[in-house]
Amino acid sequence: MTDLGATIQRDAEGRLRHLITLEGLTREEITAILDLAQFYVRPPGELPARDQSLAGHTVANLFFEPSTRTRVSFEIAAQRLGAEVVNLDMQTSSRVKGETVLDTIYTLQAMHADILVMRDAEPGLPAYVAQHVAPHVCILNAGEAHLSHPTQGLLDALTIRQMKGDLTKVSVLIAGDIAHSRVARSAWQVLSTLGVKEIRIAAPDDYLMPKPREFPGAIRETDIDRAIQGVDVVMALRIQRERMSSAQIPDESAYHDQFGITMERLRKARPDAIVMHPGPMNRDVEIASNVADGSQSVIQRQVANGVAVRMAVLATISRNVQARRQFQ
Amino acid sequence: MTDLGATIQRDAEGRLRHLITLEGLTREEITAILDLAQFYVRPPGELPARDQSLAGHTVANLFFEPSTRTRVSFEIAAQRLGAEVVNLDMQTSSRVKGETVLDTIYTLQAMHADILVMRDAEPGLPAYVAQHVAPHVCILNAGEAHLSHPTQGLLDALTIRQMKGDLTKVSVLIAGDIAHSRVARSAWQVLSTLGVKEIRIAAPDDYLMPKPREFPGAIRETDIDRAIQGVDVVMALRIQRERMSSAQIPDESAYHDQFGITMERLRKARPDAIVMHPGPMNRDVEIASNVADGSQSVIQRQVANGVAVRMAVLATISRNVQARRQFQ
Amino acid sequence: MTDLGATIQRDAEGRLRHLITLEGLTREEITAILDLAQFYVRPPGELPARDQSLAGHTVANLFFEPSTRTRVSFEIAAQRLGAEVVNLDMQTSSRVKGETVLDTIYTLQAMHADILVMRDAEPGLPAYVAQHVAPHVCILNAGEAHLSHPTQGLLDALTIRQMKGDLTKVSVLIAGDIAHSRVARSAWQVLSTLGVKEIRIAAPDDYLMPKPREFPGAIRETDIDRAIQGVDVVMALRIQRERMSSAQIPDESAYHDQFGITMERLRKARPDAIVMHPGPMNRDVEIASNVADGSQSVIQRQVANGVAVRMAVLATISRNVQARRQFQ
Numbered sequence: 001m002t003d004l005g006a007t008i009q010r011d012a013e014g015r016l017r018h019l020i021t022l023e024g025l026t027r028e029e030i031t032a033i034l035d036l037a038q039f040y041v042r043p044p045g046e047l048p049a050r051d052q053s054l055a056g057h058t059v060a061n062l063f064f065e066p067s068t069r070t071r072v073s074f075e076i077a078a079q080r081l082g083a084e085v086v087n088l089d090m091q092t093s094s095r096v097k098g099e100t101v102l103d104t105i106y107t108l109q110a111m112h113a114d115i116l117v118m119r120d121a122e123p124g125l126p127a128y129v130a131q132h133v134a135p136h137v138c139i140l141n142a143g144e145a146h147l148s149h150p151t152q153g154l155l156d157a158l159t160i161r162q163m164k165g166d167l168t169k170v171s172v173l174i175a176g177d178i179a180h181s182r183v184a185r186s187a188w189q190v191l192s193t194l195g196v197k198e199i200r201i202a203a204p205d206d207y208l209m210p211k212p213r214e215f216p217g218a219i220r221e222t223d224i225d226r227a228i229q230g231v232d233v234v235m236a237l238r239i240q241r242e243r244m245s246s247a248q249i250p251d252e253s254a255y256h257d258q259f260g261i262t263m264e265r266l267r268k269a270r271p272d273a274i275v276m277h278p279g280p281m282n283r284d285v286e287i288a289s290n291v292a293d294g295s296q297s298v299i300q301r302q303v304a305n306g307v308a309v310r311m312a313v314l315a316t317i318s319r320n321v322q323a324r325r326q327f328q
Numbered sequence: 329m330t331d332l333g334a335t336i337q338r339d340a341e342g343r344l345r346h347l348i349t350l351e352g353l354t355r356e357e358i359t360a361i362l363d364l365a366q367f368y369v370r371p372p373g374e375l376p377a378r379d380q381s382l383a384g385h386t387v388a389n390l391f392f393e394p395s396t397r398t399r400v401s402f403e404i405a406a407q408r409l410g411a412e413v414v415n416l417d418m419q420t421s422s423r424v425k426g427e428t429v430l431d432t433i434y435t436l437q438a439m440h441a442d443i444l445v446m447r448d449a450e451p452g453l454p455a456y457v458a459q460h461v462a463p464h465v466c467i468l469n470a471g472e473a474h475l476s477h478p479t480q481g482l483l484d485a486l487t488i489r490q491m492k493g494d495l496t497k498v499s500v501l502i503a504g505d506i507a508h509s510r511v512a513r514s515a516w517q518v519l520s521t522l523g524v525k526e527i528r529i530a531a532p533d534d535y536l537m538p539k540p541r542e543f544p545g546a547i548r549e550t551d552i553d554r555a556i557q558g559v560d561v562v563m564a565l566r567i568q569r570e571r572m573s574s575a576q577i578p579d580e581s582a583y584h585d586q587f588g589i590t591m592e593r594l595r596k597a598r599p600d601a602i603v604m605h606p607g608p609m610n611r612d613v614e615i616a617s618n619v620a621d622g623s624q625s626v627i628q629r630q631v632a633n634g635v636a637v638r639m640a641v642l643a644t645i646s647r648n649v650q651a652r653r654q655f656q
Numbered sequence: 657m658t659d660l661g662a663t664i665q666r667d668a669e670g671r672l673r674h675l676i677t678l679e680g681l682t683r684e685e686i687t688a689i690l691d692l693a694q695f696y697v698r699p700p701g702e703l704p705a706r707d708q709s710l711a712g713h714t715v716a717n718l719f720f721e722p723s724t725r726t727r728v729s730f731e732i733a734a735q736r737l738g739a740e741v742v743n744l745d746m747q748t749s750s751r752v753k754g755e756t757v758l759d760t761i762y763t764l765q766a767m768h769a770d771i772l773v774m775r776d777a778e779p780g781l782p783a784y785v786a787q788h789v790a791p792h793v794c795i796l797n798a799g800e801a802h803l804s805h806p807t808q809g810l811l812d813a814l815t816i817r818q819m820k821g822d823l824t825k826v827s828v829l830i831a832g833d834i835a836h837s838r839v840a841r842s843a844w845q846v847l848s849t850l851g852v853k854e855i856r857i858a859a860p861d862d863y864l865m866p867k868p869r870e871f872p873g874a875i876r877e878t879d880i881d882r883a884i885q886g887v888d889v890v891m892a893l894r895i896q897r898e899r900m901s902s903a904q905i906p907d908e909s910a911y912h913d914q915f916g917i918t919m920e921r922l923r924k925a926r927p928d929a930i931v932m933h934p935g936p937m938n939r940d941v942e943i944a945s946n947v948a949d950g951s952q953s954v955i956q957r958q959v960a961n962g963v964a965v966r967m968a969v970l971a972t973i974s975r976n977v978q979a980r981r982q983f984q
Binding site (some may be wrong): 396397408609628631632634 | 769
């Protein structure tokens, strides 16, 4: 699988200029971002980390697909780096007047909004836009169709690293609707690059299982009880109701019985296994409520790491732009 | 009437940690908040008061029931104390994806959004949430069903104190749909605690009058012309059209004739009586337009005091959290 | 044509207090605003200009008619001058509760939001509101019906001045739906005052052509090919579909054939002519896509100048308020 975004997101010197996909990032690049993110992590109850890495910069959130969690996470991350933030609800924006997306981007670029955070339900927009913006403008992909959600992948990797240390000894299960999940794809990319010991992907049937050429090297399972055996990390994915009917699973309760991460199933994983979920959860569908709130759950830690990772990505991308500027 | 919020909102040392209800606040506590609010008051035309009491803190506005006025008032108050503010329109948020409210709260908490301002049309949410958040997270009730609107009660008390001085000599009439009014309940709580001389509640019929066990000590009237006689303060409440029909009042005009605060009626109050309204007003329904804009109206002063009171509450709560942190 | 706004927008000493219309502004006043705006212009890729001209001030955006571009432009301009900004979506605000616009304004004013940026599809609101606000409150018109869009006129003038220098030697064509265009009216006002050599207005038929008493001194054309001959500046206006049918133009394609700014037509202008559009564009309707993206297009420069002009207007108005305050 080659990916246009992987090429597009680098400048002539090979530095990261956008973040569109985790494909093609080296272990060193990922580790540097995770290290910086770790620097921004603070325990609950302490004041959050803040600096002025983005002072004078304007970050625009363009969410063509609504997402309060991710939008707020980016907004908070940018504010804590001293940036000015504007939110554009692209559902109700000038798109209704028929303006093309590219004209909206050019407008923001002309206003010196130099970091554009985008989410879209369709594939291709971030890479397309990245090909057209001025050299000093950065595109951050905040979720693209079923393809890519790079900051989610990074926050998942950071969370596993915090809990498990050496990733080369870790066995990870990603369970649920893998076929339609950008979370699964980005997690697979980052964990593969970091040399995780084993990745298992489990989906209840063919419709929810990705094509054979995808996720090379991953172990494929349809039986969740077998898939979960002995893993260190269980990552449950959100399932959408309309997908269940396509997958011929009658309802949420049937999905939970057949494939939900329950306490009983979790006991088949390693005793110190952690449970992750990208949120928002369907409680007692893909994950039992007592698992989500249980001692092995690191779901809130993922959210906290999300802000730290977004700060690290924003600071890294912005530093790379400044480095480029100095040699012009 | 005992109130779960009154217990929940205090920490182990008895300090205010949340603000869910005015029930149970002592005269000293209320006076301290009003004094701090008064410190933040500036005359029209001067620059507003600002400090850095909330620097480094993130305030999240979660409005499950829309309210531009109150949301903006809290947003401005938090900004002027140096906080970062994020707005979540909970009508269009991930709630549509089926996320529980508590998961949204946990998400914000994990993002180090440590002050959560909530409004909801249903009763119980602020106290419920307050029982579940981490020790450093504060819940501020910005309007809860018909039950509680504590910052409104405080701004009403501040306004009366500014205009009338010694509250123990003041007679207050609250007029309108008392039964369904959180404004009336919070006003009654704060004014009772401050030892106001007399509170009269007036509603045009039984449907709009609260149950007998509520508002103990208040004088009850159904005739507005008798109720208004000789009072120092007239507080008109907003009436909603659907309530009028339930109350068998045919329309807005009939309500105005029967119960509206008109110039003619206002003359029966004390000559220096002040007129208040929590806004937004139905002009010429519960209050005559010339009364709202007249020399006895302090309605805009209430709005100005609203920002000052919210600054005082934010600063107080935040200071209490910091005090607790130092002894951990 | 006399305009209430032209009188209302000045204080007793004749200083600009609001910006409601460009009518009545002197050449000196306009030049001073453009000079300050030019001071705020930065090349693409450089950090935007910032100062603290509006520190301590609160700017409220009240958009009764939605406009993401203009709202974001004002929001960014205010932020870069150190102001606090609140956005009120007046479609979903307390207007639904029946609050009058004036009560909303009084509420914001009481909260010390002292600069109110307003857009409305109906005529008259900015001048009406300006007559009622307190002396320290400023109203900025961000688009009013077909009548006035003063910051757009100023940014158009700044763009022409940057590209052409001496305006007295410049011939400007405004082409399209002049009758319903606030952009055309504000451009005509500012360019007339600055002594532009010639203004031509071109509309495809009577319905889109303004009344004879409007645009005095402008040359009127219905044939775009004749109108464009030898001009230095071509300003294309947005056309709305419903206007085309009223103008008996069957569809967008017919409009483009009959009146669109195409490469072929642009060749009839001066070789160094510039092409402008207020945005958002209907590509290949009123302007050919290759013209919009071509070397003669200054459309993105207009957007960049928009932020600079809004910063200049905000700073000027705020300085005038402070000057007035010192002599009270």
